[in-house]
Each structure stands twice: as C-alpha cells, then as structure tokens.
Amino acid sequence: MKRSRTVFIAIVGIAIIIVGVALALRATGREKLLVVIPKGPIQVRILTALPVEPWVRQAAERFNQENHRLEGERIQVEIIATDGLTALGKYDRNEFGALDADTDPAQLSPEQQQALTRFPTAWIPDSRYLPELANTAYKERLGRDVFLTDGEYRARPVALSLSVWGIYQSRADVLDQTFGDINWQVVHDAATNKGGWPALGGDPDWGFFKLVVPDPRKNVGGLSAMIAAAGEYYDRPSISTADITNPAFQQWLGELLAATTDLSGASAYTAEDFALFGYSVGDGGLLLESDLLNNMQGIKNRWGEALSIRYPSYVTWFDFPMTIWIGPETSALQKNAALEFERYLLSADTQRQAISYGLRPVSAEISVTDSADSPFVQWADQGVAAIVPRTSAMRSPDRDVLQTLLRWFELNVAS
Amino acid sequence: MTKPSSGLSLRRVLIAVIAGIVLLCIACIGLLAVIGAYSNRSGPATEAPPVFDPQSATLTLAYSPEKAELIQELVNAFNQSKQRTSDRRTMSVQLLEMPPDQMVQAALNDEPGFQALSPDASLWLDLLDLQWAEEHRRDAEELAPRRIADSARYAVSPIVIAAWPEVAQSLAGTDQRIGWADLQARATSDPDFRWSHASTSYASGMLATLAEFYAGAGKTRGLTAADVTAQDTLDTVQALERSVSFYGDNEAVAMQLMSEKGRNFLDALVVQEALVVQHNLAGLDPLVAIYPREGTLWEDHPLALLDDPQVTDNQRRTFQALADFLRQPEQQALILARGFRPADLNIPIDGPDSPLTAANGVDAREPQTTLQMPGPSVVQVVQNVWVYTKRPSNVYLVVDTSGSMRGAKMENVRTALLSFIAQIQGAEDRLGMVEFSGYVTNIIPLQTITPEYRQTLRSEITALDARGDTALLDAVRAAYVRLQQENDSGRINAIVAMTDGLENASATSLRQLTNEIEQQNRTGVRVILFTIAYGEDADLDTLRTLAEASGGQLRTGDPETIRELYRLLSQYF
Incomplete structure (x- = not known):
C-alpha cells in the first residue's frame, strides 16, 4: 500500500512538472509565432516603375511558372508597383529599413530579421538618375553606393520610352x-x-x-x-x-x-x-x-x-534601369536571382513582348514594326x-x- | 502466503498507477481548459497589443455608401473565388462602410482599422496624402511621404443633376444646354423649386458646392481660397443654399427618397449618373441626367492600398488579386449592368448590352468637359466655409425617456445625442429638445447653438432619466406646433423623434396628428420628421406613418448603431 501510494504521488508530481513546463513553453512559444521567418523559394522583390509594371509583372508570372532555379532553389519574383519618385522618397527616409553601416546582420533579433524579408531586392525606376539620387542619400549615411553604376550588378536599362x-x-x-x-x-x-x-x-x-x-x-x-x-x-x-x-x-x-x-x-x-x-x-x-x-x-x-x-x-x-540593391539586407542568392530575372527581361522574347505594351526594346536589333499587331504599326496613321x-x-x-x-x-x- | 500477497501488491500498484494516470489526464485537461478559458476571456479585455499575424491574407476594405450594393456583390464574388496566396492562405476581403471624409480621418491614424479604401472619388486620396505629408514630413527639402501605396480603378460615373424630364425641359436655355447657372437661377427665383445635394462629406456634395462657389466668384476655373472667402461669393452661395430642401447623409439615400416619393418631394438632385440609370432600370417614373454645361466631376471610386507597415505581404497580394478580379470581364460586365462605366475601356458602353442609353436618361458620350477641381487646400476651405453658408435649420430632438429605456439603452442614446449636437456646426442652426415619457416632461425651446447653449444641452442630455409610459404623439405634436409657430420658412425645419416602445399615453391620436402635419405642411412651414425606431419593440407602423405624412424618413437603430444613426441624421441639417 505504502509503495503504491508513493508511486501514485510520484506520478502526480511528474505530471504537474510536465504540465508546468508545457505551459511555460506554450507561453513563450506564442511570442515566437509572431516572428516566424517563412521558408521556401528565393524571394526576389522588385520595386517597379508604373509604366513598365504590366510588362514586368507578366514576365515575372511567366518566369515563376517556368520554375527557374539557382543553386537548386526555386526563384520566386514578386513585383511591387511603385512610382520612381515615391520609391526614391522611401529610400531617402529609409522606410525599407536598410541597416546602419556598423550593424551586423547576424546579430539581428528575429523581429528585425523578419522585417528584412520585405526588403526590396531590386528596383526598376523610370530613369537612371533616380538610383543616382538614392546613392547620394546613402553615401551620407553609409559611406558607399547602394546601387552600382558598373560591374555585374550595375543598373541596366530594360526598356525605353x-x-x-x-x-x-x-x-x-x-x-x-x-x-x-x-x-x-x-x-x-x-x-x-x-x-x-x-x-x-x-x-x-x-x-x-x-x-x-x-x-x-x-x-x-x-x-x-x-x-x-x-x-x-x-x-x-x-x-x-x-x-x-x-x-x-x-x-x-x-x-x-x-x-x-x-x-x-x-x-x-x-x-x-x-x-x-x-x-x-x-x-x-x-x-x-x-x-x-x-x-x-x-x-x-x-x-x-x-x-x-x-x-x-x-x-x-525613360530607360527603366533594373538596379540591384548592394547591401547585407538581401542575400547573395537573392541578388543573383534578381540578376537571373534581369537576364530574362533582356532576352529577345521578353523584349519583343515589351513592344505590345507600347515600350521600345533596348536592343537595337529588335524593330518595333516587325509585327503587324505592334501598336507602332497600328497607330502609325x-x-x-x-x-x-x-x-x-x-x-x-x-x-x-x-x-x-x-x-x-x-x-x-x-x- | 507470500506469493498471493506479492501478486496482490503488484495489482494494487498497477491499479494505483492506472488510476494516477487517469486522474492526471483529467486534471491536466481540466487545468488546460481553465487556463484556455481564462486566456480567451482575458485576451481582448487586457491591454495586450493585438496579435499581428504577419501572414494574414484578409484585407479590410473601407468603402463609401453610394456604391454599397455593387461593392458587396463584387466582394462576395471575390471571396467565393477562394483565391490563395503563394503560402496557401485563402485571400478574403472584409467590408467596412464609412463616409469618405471619415475614411480620410481614420487613415491618418496609425491604426485606421482597414488596409484598403474605396471612397467615392480620388479627391479624398489627395486630401489624405496632403494631410499625411503635413504631419509626417520632417523638412521642406524632403520628398513628401504618401499614405497611399497603390491604387486602381474598377468603375467610374460622372456626377449629374438628376431631374424629372419636364423640370429639365424648363431649365434648358435656348441652346438646350443646361448648366449650374440655370439650376442656381431657378432655385433662387422659384420658391417652389426643390433641389438637394449631399453634404461636402461626399464628392457629389462637394461638386455642387464648388459649382456654387465658382458661380459666386464669377469664375469657371482657377478658384482660390481668397475667392471662396470673399464676401460677395459667400452671399451668392448663401442665397443658393437657402433653396436646398435638405442635405442627405449620402446621395444613394436621397435618390431612394426621390424614387419613393416622386415629383412632389424634389425637382432635382445632384448624384452620380449610375443612380439615375438604376432608378430608370427599376421601371420607376423616369429621370434624366443633366451634364452641366460648365462641367462636372467624376466619381471614380478608386481602390487604394494604404502604405503602412502593418499591411502584410499577403494583404498586399489580396489587394492586387482584388484589383485584378474587379477588372475581369465578368465583373466589369456586372459593373456596367449596375449603371456604372467600367474601367475596362474594351467594354463598349454604347453597345447593345449597355444600360447607358437615352432611354435610361443618360448619354454615354457625355460629359464634354469637367469643372476644374481646385487644390486640396482650397477644397478644405470650401468644406469649412460651406458650414457657414448652408441653409440653416431649426431642429427639435424628441427623446423618449420612458421606463423601457433604462440601462444601456438610455446610456447609448445620451452618447448619440451628444454626438448629434457636436456635429451641428452651422453658425445659425437652432436646436431644441422635447423630452417625454407618459407625458411631455421637458421642453427646451429652439435656440441658436452658442458654446453656452451647447453646454446647457449637454447637461440636459446627461441628466436624462428613464421612467413612465410613452406619449410619443403628444411630444411630436409639441415640437411640430412650435416649429409652425416659428413660421421660419428660410430654414430647414425638422423633428428627429426617437422611441423604443409603443405609443400608450398621448391625448392626440395618430390620425389627428398626421392630418395636422399634412395640412400644415401644405399651408404653413414644411416640417420634415425623421423618426427613429430604437430596438425591436418600437412601434414601426406609427413611426412610419408620421415620417411619411411629412415627407421624412423612418430609420431603425439599436444600441450598437444609434450613435452612427444620429451622426448620419445630423448631416441633413
């Protein structure tokens, strides 16, 4: 009797400890739920000027469907329609949350890391002078350019008007x-x-x-x-x-x-x-x-x-340059994925599709009058x-x- | 003896263990249930911040009421389409009805309660951006921050003057074109001419008012704040506004009244074209749309997304999906069928399926020109100044304080009445109050609303006490007789009467009172009754009969909606 009572009390005691620990974990787990960082494909977020947005969005949808991959991971491109000056204002005010020069991304809290998942990977403004103006603001803050004018990640026009x-x-x-x-x-x-x-x-x-x-x-x-x-x-x-x-x-x-x-x-x-x-x-x-x-x-x-x-x-x-953000806010994989999409936009097929949106291709080899249903032909009169x-x-x-x-x-x- | 004893002991231990586990499970379940219930109950009541779901795909859309049916129909269809985000969340849209000027005020807050908005016109978005920039711009050199992240259109409709055909004919000049000037000339010269427009909280009211200010300033474009506040302009606008029958809470309600009550109610009303089409499609006595010669404005019903860090990626995707959905051919066809002009220009609005026809009183090739919309700062001045030029009013609040009003009902009415008197801002508006239970217990005569009188009214309202029977008819008559005695036809004369129960104590009968109202409204001053049935037990038949006898309206409310109802009614004066 005595032993069974001891066993009974021990089980109840253990159970109380388990419930207590479970409740404590549940309470801390609730807060953690707010900052779960989504897993999945490489996310490429592109701020896109309004005149090219319909064409770029359609290209992005096709690109996503075609299942492009980089280092084994699928690339997912998301287009955010934003006027060039509005985007410049946001960069100026640092509304996207670029990190200070002395901040180590590895030391960020989960909330800060979560916020960075929304940072734009690239920008297609209306004209090349806009990223240059953004650079001026960031040079003061970070001591360096955030959009490059040369090298692999430099701004490249994707269409003209x-x-x-x-x-x-x-x-x-x-x-x-x-x-x-x-x-x-x-x-x-x-x-x-x-x-x-x-x-x-x-x-x-x-x-x-x-x-x-x-x-x-x-x-x-x-x-x-x-x-x-x-x-x-x-x-x-x-x-x-x-x-x-x-x-x-x-x-x-x-x-x-x-x-x-x-x-x-x-x-x-x-x-x-x-x-x-x-x-x-x-x-x-x-x-x-x-x-x-x-x-x-x-x-x-x-x-x-x-x-x-x-x-x-x-x-x-308007030359609509695609320009990739250079900074620790986005990963190397994201930057290279953006570059993949840039190549896709510059491919002959996608450039030809730009004509149907009234845009002029950047490649001089593609004529705006090649196709009979081109708006440049249709409205020549x-x-x-x-x-x-x-x-x-x-x-x-x-x-x-x-x-x-x-x-x-x-x-x-x-x- | 040892073996049996050991077997027995083992069984007991086993039984104890099983019993312990069972008890433990029951205790755990009970404990978790209690804790769960406690957390659920205490959650909303505590000061804890609302849980922000960073993956939420539910978008709350504030919309203005003149397109309530259309937007509800479209959003229902969108929700039924069950579109999903890339992380498999179901996209959905919740609707929130709100006047456009309130949307602007709400969106200036950090937590507006919605992520997207669809007011009646883009002018509100510009006003919002302007005020947002004023509040958030750090210095003049900085590019102005904007509150609107993205916008799209799905339906538009020009603002027109809806009139009965013979009224339109009588307004037309020799060239058959009708303008604001013709309407204004008629309104100021013919005392029997009745017209109305919404308050400046709505685009149609804003346009009608702007047209008056342009006329007052003798301009057709380039209206400035100095023009608006010039005394000559104010005198002209005031003279015009004296001819307005009443101001509605929104154009759809005013149109419904015009449809229901017919020619004797109003001669002309400023509304969006779609409402004329809807009226005529219903097979009612037809109306025609007049596109003013000097120009009009468009209600372009923008769909806009707020630029707010609380808007999740999925909500942005839902916004984009909704914008795309509304531009699909099926939805655009529905929009056209409801009398709006679809945003998709590939849909012909003069085709065989279009209701935008002469038979429905409209012309798809109109308007030819628009009135110039001044900048937002001038618009703000117009809104502010209009309060002082609009037709002043004499309003009696008739308030039921019978025993059935005790508790939360009375408390909510107090709040609603306080909100009502706060909304009445006209410099010449006069307000009175009749309090009743089994008899008329208190009459506060009409007085101009000075700060001191406003304070007196607040004290009277705060002291309202519920007891006794319901002598509604005697109370309404007391207010009505006083308004007739005032004999002040230069103002809007109205009674806002509220009760939650059945009439059971008046000396006056319903028939006597309605006869008196109908007769006196013809021969004396026109007094409009707005009756409010408060709660489920209110005498709807009596209240409706009273409202109809005066050409007014019956509204129903409950403790949750009574405040908003009084706020809406305040816009009529």
Whole structure:
C-alpha cells in the first residue's frame, strides 16, 4: 500500500512538472509565432516603375511558372508597383529599413530579421538618375553606393520610352488650323485663352483648353513634363536651379499648369485617367508614349476618336534601369536571382513582348514594326513613329533642380 | 502466503498507477481548459497589443455608401473565388462602410482599422496624402511621404443633376444646354423649386458646392481660397443654399427618397449618373441626367492600398488579386449592368448590352468637359466655409425617456445625442429638445447653438432619466406646433423623434396628428420628421406613418448603431 501510494504521488508530481513546463513553453512559444521567418523559394522583390509594371509583372508570372532555379532553389519574383519618385522618397527616409553601416546582420533579433524579408531586392525606376539620387542619400549615411553604376550588378536599362504629345484628334485639328505645329508655347497660348475653345475655333461644348500632365508628386512623368517645358522655354537641353527660380519662367509655367483640370483627382496612372475620363478632363497632354499606346484602342472605343501623337522638340527619355540593391539586407542568392530575372527581361522574347505594351526594346536589333499587331504599326496613321524624329534629349536633372521644381509645384499649383 | 500477497501488491500498484494516470489526464485537461478559458476571456479585455499575424491574407476594405450594393456583390464574388496566396492562405476581403471624409480621418491614424479604401472619388486620396505629408514630413527639402501605396480603378460615373424630364425641359436655355447657372437661377427665383445635394462629406456634395462657389466668384476655373472667402461669393452661395430642401447623409439615400416619393418631394438632385440609370432600370417614373454645361466631376471610386507597415505581404497580394478580379470581364460586365462605366475601356458602353442609353436618361458620350477641381487646400476651405453658408435649420430632438429605456439603452442614446449636437456646426442652426415619457416632461425651446447653449444641452442630455409610459404623439405634436409657430420658412425645419416602445399615453391620436402635419405642411412651414425606431419593440407602423405624412424618413437603430444613426441624421441639417 505504502509503495503504491508513493508511486501514485510520484506520478502526480511528474505530471504537474510536465504540465508546468508545457505551459511555460506554450507561453513563450506564442511570442515566437509572431516572428516566424517563412521558408521556401528565393524571394526576389522588385520595386517597379508604373509604366513598365504590366510588362514586368507578366514576365515575372511567366518566369515563376517556368520554375527557374539557382543553386537548386526555386526563384520566386514578386513585383511591387511603385512610382520612381515615391520609391526614391522611401529610400531617402529609409522606410525599407536598410541597416546602419556598423550593424551586423547576424546579430539581428528575429523581429528585425523578419522585417528584412520585405526588403526590396531590386528596383526598376523610370530613369537612371533616380538610383543616382538614392546613392547620394546613402553615401551620407553609409559611406558607399547602394546601387552600382558598373560591374555585374550595375543598373541596366530594360526598356525605353519617351514623353510625347497626345491630343484628341478633333482638338488637334483645331490647334493645327489656328496655330500650326503643336508645341509648349502653342499649348500655353491655348490654355491661357480667356475665350476657351470657341475663341480658338473649336466647339463651345469643349469649354476651356484642358491640359493633362501627370501629377509630379505621384508620377515621375510630371516632373519630366515640366523639365521638357523648361527646355523648350529656354531652348536648351540642360536646366539649372536658376532657370527654375526665374520669375518670368515661373509665371509662364504657372499659367500653363493652371489649365490642368483635376490634379486632386489624378492618380499615378495619368494616361489611364486620360483614357477613362476622355476629353472631359483633358484635350491633350504630354505623356509617356508607351502609356498612350497602351490606351489608344480604349480611348477610341470609349470616346469615339483616337489621339494624334506628336513628338516635341525637347524630349525626355525613360530607360527603366533594373538596379540591384548592394547591401547585407538581401542575400547573395537573392541578388543573383534578381540578376537571373534581369537576364530574362533582356532576352529577345521578353523584349519583343515589351513592344505590345507600347515600350521600345533596348536592343537595337529588335524593330518595333516587325509585327503587324505592334501598336507602332497600328497607330502609325495617328503620328506614332517607329524612329523618333530628330529631337533634343533633355539631360537628367540634378537633385536641386528636382526639389526646386517639386517645391514650386506644391506651393503654386497643387496647394 | 507470500506469493498471493506479492501478486496482490503488484495489482494494487498497477491499479494505483492506472488510476494516477487517469486522474492526471483529467486534471491536466481540466487545468488546460481553465487556463484556455481564462486566456480567451482575458485576451481582448487586457491591454495586450493585438496579435499581428504577419501572414494574414484578409484585407479590410473601407468603402463609401453610394456604391454599397455593387461593392458587396463584387466582394462576395471575390471571396467565393477562394483565391490563395503563394503560402496557401485563402485571400478574403472584409467590408467596412464609412463616409469618405471619415475614411480620410481614420487613415491618418496609425491604426485606421482597414488596409484598403474605396471612397467615392480620388479627391479624398489627395486630401489624405496632403494631410499625411503635413504631419509626417520632417523638412521642406524632403520628398513628401504618401499614405497611399497603390491604387486602381474598377468603375467610374460622372456626377449629374438628376431631374424629372419636364423640370429639365424648363431649365434648358435656348441652346438646350443646361448648366449650374440655370439650376442656381431657378432655385433662387422659384420658391417652389426643390433641389438637394449631399453634404461636402461626399464628392457629389462637394461638386455642387464648388459649382456654387465658382458661380459666386464669377469664375469657371482657377478658384482660390481668397475667392471662396470673399464676401460677395459667400452671399451668392448663401442665397443658393437657402433653396436646398435638405442635405442627405449620402446621395444613394436621397435618390431612394426621390424614387419613393416622386415629383412632389424634389425637382432635382445632384448624384452620380449610375443612380439615375438604376432608378430608370427599376421601371420607376423616369429621370434624366443633366451634364452641366460648365462641367462636372467624376466619381471614380478608386481602390487604394494604404502604405503602412502593418499591411502584410499577403494583404498586399489580396489587394492586387482584388484589383485584378474587379477588372475581369465578368465583373466589369456586372459593373456596367449596375449603371456604372467600367474601367475596362474594351467594354463598349454604347453597345447593345449597355444600360447607358437615352432611354435610361443618360448619354454615354457625355460629359464634354469637367469643372476644374481646385487644390486640396482650397477644397478644405470650401468644406469649412460651406458650414457657414448652408441653409440653416431649426431642429427639435424628441427623446423618449420612458421606463423601457433604462440601462444601456438610455446610456447609448445620451452618447448619440451628444454626438448629434457636436456635429451641428452651422453658425445659425437652432436646436431644441422635447423630452417625454407618459407625458411631455421637458421642453427646451429652439435656440441658436452658442458654446453656452451647447453646454446647457449637454447637461440636459446627461441628466436624462428613464421612467413612465410613452406619449410619443403628444411630444411630436409639441415640437411640430412650435416649429409652425416659428413660421421660419428660410430654414430647414425638422423633428428627429426617437422611441423604443409603443405609443400608450398621448391625448392626440395618430390620425389627428398626421392630418395636422399634412395640412400644415401644405399651408404653413414644411416640417420634415425623421423618426427613429430604437430596438425591436418600437412601434414601426406609427413611426412610419408620421415620417411619411411629412415627407421624412423612418430609420431603425439599436444600441450598437444609434450613435452612427444620429451622426448620419445630423448631416441633413
């Protein structure tokens, strides 16, 4: 009896200890559940500029389906649509959480490691000057570049496009008759005409001339449009801060931008807005050629007429460079996986597919008119040119010019 | 003897061990159950932070109410499609209805309660980004941070003036084009003309107000804050706003009232085109959409994702999947069938399957032009100034304090009434209160809402005490008679009457009171009754009869919704 009692008490004691330990583990395990780092394929996260995002996203879907591998691990590419300036702002404010120069990644807490799994592996901005501006900010913080300009991981353009005039055909016909060639000064004169379209020779129902340019706070194209306008105003391809702060220029630009109808409601996808709301929000504007070509058929379907495309004398080229983050936030495997995807984007097949999105391939060997269903063929009658007419390319602005323009815009147009 | 004894002892030990294990299991199960129950109960009540599931694929979407049916239908279809993330989580979307201006305020918080939003127009997103940048920008040199990470569109609809055909005909000038100016001229010259627009908390209300400010400033574009606050502009806008019958909580509710009550209720209403189509598709007395000559705005119903570290990768994937889903042909066809213009431009809106036809009162090739939307800072000034120009109101709150209101019911009503008086911001608005149980126990006459009077009302509301029977009709009559005696037709005159029970103590009969209301509303001042059936036991028939006699509305509420209901009703004044 005595022995069985002892055994009984011992079992109960052991059990209590087991339950206690289990409960303690359960309690600590709860917190750990919050920071489980997902296992699986090599994750490549790419911030992608809006004009190339549909093409890159489709390529990424195909790439993922094709099951590409690196060192035996499957590569999974994820596309995050982000306007170039918005991404630059995030890099500037270090919103992605880049580590300080003296931080050892191995010493990070599980929560910090979890946060790093969301760090972008690469960036496809609208233009190469954006990663250069990001480098400037990180040089101060880390003492080194985070996007390379040479070497294996350097920025490589993956597609091309440029800003062009897109004007509803009925309106373009009236402007042609009244002014001749369409340029910034003509648009300025049309925009500032107090009598609106009736005074310009157009239909009274059209109201005032309405200009469409992207909101530069949401879309790099807006900034490019203002820089191109400055180029034509000064008749040179390079613009300085002094040019921007010139009161006469500011007045001229202010009058021009006063003809935009609805910057408050404009999204980052200006050409899509232009198509969706038609001539009711804009008679014409300076937009990215690829965006306009993408929306041409839809514009014709919805509003009964297509756009007339004209090439300005000063153009801004967009080269959409894919640039890989250099830093301990992403692994070597992720960087190389991003490189694999970059090669995929630059392959002849994927480059040909870019044409159907209105983009121009980076390879000169691929013609935009090879295929009959190319938008460059389909809309040639509307003025789309396979070879861009002789124009001057605007030089990339420096950070001061960008900031001065943006600040002026915020205070004088968008406020 | 030893062997049997040893066998017995072993059996006993074995029995003890088995019993011990069984008891132990029972004890463990009991202990874990108690601990589990305790954890579950104490979880939400404690100060512990909400558990953040980094893999969550459930997206909470705040939407504005003018497209409630459409968005519910679309989101149900999306949830039924059971799409999965790459880590096999089922994507789902939860809906949260909210007026657009409240969405902006909520999204400015660190924990807005939603990850995505779909207000009636993009102008709210711009306002949100502007305010976010003001709060979070460290210096002027920095690129402005944005609150919106991504946005997409699935349906759009231009804002129009919905009118009966003969009203539209009478508004048309010699060139047959109708503009805001025609509407405004008619509204200020014809005392019988009744029109309405939503408050500036909604895009349609904002547009109607902007059109008034443009008219007041004598401009058609380039409206500035100085234009808005100029005295001449304010005088013109005030004169126009005096002709507004009432302001609705949103355009869909106002449209429903116009559909139900017909021509005698309103001549014209500012709404999105889709509501005109829906009205006409229902086979009701047809309305036509007027696209104002000076221009209009679009309700573009953006679908936007917040840029917030709490948004998980899977929620972002759900957002993307939802955006893609809404652009699929099947959903886009549904959107068109509901009278909206689909975002997919490949779907013809003038094709044989489109309801956007002249027969349904609309024109797919319109609008020709838009009114220029000023920058967000001017929009904010318009919103602020409008409160001082809108038509002032005389409102009596009729409050049931019968015995059945005791406890949480009364407590929630107190909160709701306090919220109501906080919302009434017009400089000339006047408010009164009639408290009743078995008889009218207290009448606070109409007074302009000064800070002192607001404090008096707060004290009266806080002191409300529940006891006795229900003399609803006598209380409503007391308020009604006082409003008629005021004879103040320059204002909106209204009664907001709430009860939770059955009428059982009034000297006035329902028939007497409705006869009086119908007759006096024709010959005297028009008083609108908004009746609130509070809880399941409220007398719906009586409340509906009273509301209908005055051209008002019956609303139902419960302790959870009563506060929001009073807040919505406050937007009518």
